[in-house]
Amino acid sequence: MAQEIYGQLIEALRAGGRAAVVSRYAADGAISKRVVAEADAGAWAEAMAAGGLPDAVVDGPVAAAPTEGGGLMVVETYLPKPRLIILGGGHIALALSQMAKLVDFSVLVFDDRPSFANRERFPSADEVVMDDFTRLFERVRIRPTDFVCIVTRGHKHDQECLEGVLKGAPPAYTGMIGSRRRVAIVMKQLEAAGYDRAALEKVHTPIGVSIGAVTPAEISVSIMAEVISVLRAGPSGGAAAGCDIETAEALAREGGGMDALLTILDTHGPVPRETGAKMAMTYEGRIIGTIGGGCAESGVMQEARAVIRGGGWKTTEVDMTDTAEEDGMVCGGHMRVLIEKI
Numbered sequence: 001m002a003q004e005i006y007g008q009l010i011e012a013l014r015a016g017g018r019a020a021v022v023s024r025y026a027a028d029g030a031i032s033k034r035v036v037a038e039a040d041a042g043a044w045a046e047a048m049a050a051g052g053l054p055d056a057v058v059d060g061p062v063a064a065a066p067t068e069g070g071g072l073m074v075v076e077t078y079l080p081k082p083r084l085i086i087l088g089g090g091h092i093a094l095a096l097s098q099m100a101k102l103v104d105f106s107v108l109v110f111d112d113r114p115s116f117a118n119r120e121r122f123p124s125a126d127e128v129v130m131d132d133f134t135r136l137f138e139r140v141r142i143r144p145t146d147f148v149c150i151v152t153r154g155h156k157h158d159q160e161c162l163e164g165v166l167k168g169a170p171p172a173y174t175g176m177i178g179s180r181r182r183v184a185i186v187m188k189q190l191e192a193a194g195y196d197r198a199a200l201e202k203v204h205t206p207i208g209v210s211i212g213a214v215t216p217a218e219i220s221v222s223i224m225a226e227v228i229s230v231l232r233a234g235p236s237g238g239a240a241a242g243c244d245i246e247t248a249e250a251l252a253r254e255g256g257g258m259d260a261l262l263t264i265l266d267t268h269g270p271v272p273r274e275t276g277a278k279m280a281m282t283y284e285g286r287i288i289g290t291i292g293g294g295c296a297e298s299g300v301m302q303e304a305r306a307v308i309r310g311g312g313w314k315t316t317e318v319d320m321t322d323t324a325e326e327d328g329m330v331c332g333g334h335m336r337v338l339i340e341k342i
Contacts, residue, residue, distance in 0.1 A: 001033070001342060002251050002255040002256075002258055002261055002280060002342045003251060003252060003253075003254075003255035003256040005021060005033050005034075005035060006021075006248045006249075006251040006252040006255060007252040008035040009021055009035050009078060009248055009252070010248065010249055010252045012035055012037040013078060013079075013080040013081065013245075014080070015037065015039065016039075016080060016141075016143040016144075016145060017037060017038035017039050017080065017143070017145070018037075018038040018044075018077055018078065018079055018080070018242070019035060019036065019037045019038065019077075019078050019080075020035070020036045020044070020047050020048075020075050020076060020077045020078065021033060021034075021035055021075075021076045021078070021243075022034050022035075022036055022047050022073070022074075022075050023073070023074045023075075023076075023340075024067070024071065024072075024073050025071055025072040025073070025074070025313045025338075025340070026069075026071045027069045027070035027071050028312075029311055029312025029313065030312075031312075031313060031340055031341075047075050048075070057265065057266050059265070059266035059267065059275040060241045060274065060275040060276060061076060061077040061078070061079075061241050061242050061243045061275065061276045062074065062075070062076055062077075062243065062263075062264075062265055062266065062275050062276050063075045063077075064265045064266070064338075072313075072315070072338075074263070074265065074338065076243045076263070076276060077242060077243060078242045078243050078245055078248065079145070079241075079242030079245070080143075080145055081104065081105065081106050081245060082105050082106070082145065082146075082147060082172075082231055083105065083106045083107070083108060083126075083143070083145070083146045083147065084096070084097075084100040084105045084106070084107050084108070084146075084147050084148075084149060084227065085108045085110065085140065085142065085146055085147065085148045085149070085171075086100075086107065086108065086109045086110070086149050086151060087110050087111075087133070087136070087148065087149065087150045087151065087152060087157075087161040088110075088111055088150065088151040088152035088153065088157070088161075089109055089110075089111030089113065089116030089117050089121065089122070090116065090151065090152075090153055091216040092151045092177065092216045092219050092220065093109060093111070093116075093122075093151050094121065094122070094216065095216040095217045095219070095220040096149060096151065096216075096219075096220040096223055096224070097109060097122055097124060097125050098124060098220070099217075099220040099221060099223075099224045100224060100227075101124045101125075103224060103228065105147070105227075106126045107122075107124070107125045107126050107127075108125065108126060108127040108128075108129065108140065109122050109125045109127070109128045109129070110128075110129045110130075110131070110133075110136060110139070110140060111129075111130060111152075112130065112131060112132050112133055112157075113130070114130055117129065117130035118130070133152065133157050133160040133161050133164070134160050134164070136160070136161055136164030136165070137164040137165075137167045137168060141168075142165060142168050142169070142171050143169075143171065144169050144170065144171060144172060145171075145172055146171040146172060146173075147171060147172055147173040147175075147227050147230070147231070148165055148171050148173065148174045148175070149175050149176075149177075149207065149223060149227075150162060150165075150174070150175065150176040150177065150207075151177045151207075155178060155182045155183075155185055155186050158176055158177075158178060158182070158186050159186045159189060159190060161176075162174070162176060162186065162190060162203065163190065163193075163195070166190075166195055166196075166199060166200075170199065170202070172230060172231070173204065173226075173227055173230045173231075174202070174203045174204065175203070175204035175205065175207035175208065175223060175226065175227070176203055176204070176205040176207055177205075177206070177207045177208075177219075178205065178206065178207075179206075180206065183205045183206065187200050187203075204226060207222075207223055207226070208222030208223040208225065208226050209222045209225040209226045209229075210222070211225075241274070241276075242276070243276030243277075243278070244276050244277045244278045244289060246289070247277070247278040247279065247280070247288060247289030248278070250288045250289060251278075251280055251288060251289075254288065255280055255288065255342075257282060257286075258280035258281060258282060258288065258342050259281065259282045259283050259308045259341065259342055260280065260281050260283075260304040260305075260307055260308050260339060260340065260341055260342060261278065261279075261280050261339075261340050261342050262278065262279045262280070262281070262291055262300060262304060262337055262338065262339050262340075263276070263277070263278050263291075263337065263338045263340075264276060264277045264278075264291055264335050264336070264337055264338075265315065265335075265336045265337065265338050266335070266336050267333060267334065267335040267336075268333050268334045268335070269333025269334060270333045271292065271320060271333040271334070271335050272292035272293065272294075272320075273290065273291050273292045273335075277289070277290070277291050277292075278291070279291045279297070280342070281301060281304060283305055283308050285301070291335075291337060292320075292335075296318050296320050299318070300316060300318060300337055300339070303316050303339060304339045307339045307340065307341050308341055310341075311341050312340075312341060313338065313339060313340040313341065314338075314339050315336055315337065315338050315339070316336070316337050316339060317334060317335075317336055317337075318334065318335045318336075318337055319334050320333055320334065320335070321333075321334075
């Protein structure tokens, strides 16, 4: 069941927007799960309302609410993997694509030259599109969660790309490379063409954090630093956080043989993993993901084996204070962990 559910989750996230796994745990041990995509407005609103139920505990991307008769409802919210759209295929684009993959972005590269827009040049990119820049809006659906970097070879193409971006819903970030003179020319021409001044002022240009970057690699560092700062700030100024997407992806690929699933529901104080972190395990001890490692994880695994034998689900409190003192760790908080048989 875990492999199927998390496979559905990953597919929903690839379509853009957030997605959630909504789980109901009955007092008799029965478990039901479903995936809800943000695009399904009605189902999404219903799922998000769980966080407002009386006595619900909401900790970051997880809402856990007791239900009638001693059950539990848990809503885990996941964010799509951030996508960096690189417009231009030159030296900076090459370094930028590599840096973006290093920090776990998906990458789309768009250029109008066959010798630049190809898999041989960008082997790590998730998608490479070769077409005229004026066809950007037709070829690429830019989502509100995307990060767009315009790094073409001239202000003519910069303008074409920025026009393409401005035709749709604004992405999370738009940055454009170029000297102040080159940028000023583009902005003046677009404003004269009727594009909204307020929208133009939101473009990050000159692109990147000012670190005195010179080489393509250094420039890519400055650009990704700015992109990450926008990503982590979130749409409302608070840190953008989602549940453990890396473990969810692993479960979608290879979760079929797992026996138990462990999820951190909420935390207090310093702990090694955040709320929403997950770990799947077999009875013999093969694991996918982690909820922190060390003695605390070992103890929870013993409890998980009992759940595997008996079925159903349970929650357990993990006090890491004593463990932290013994092992000399900085972690010494508490976390509540949900254990369920798969």
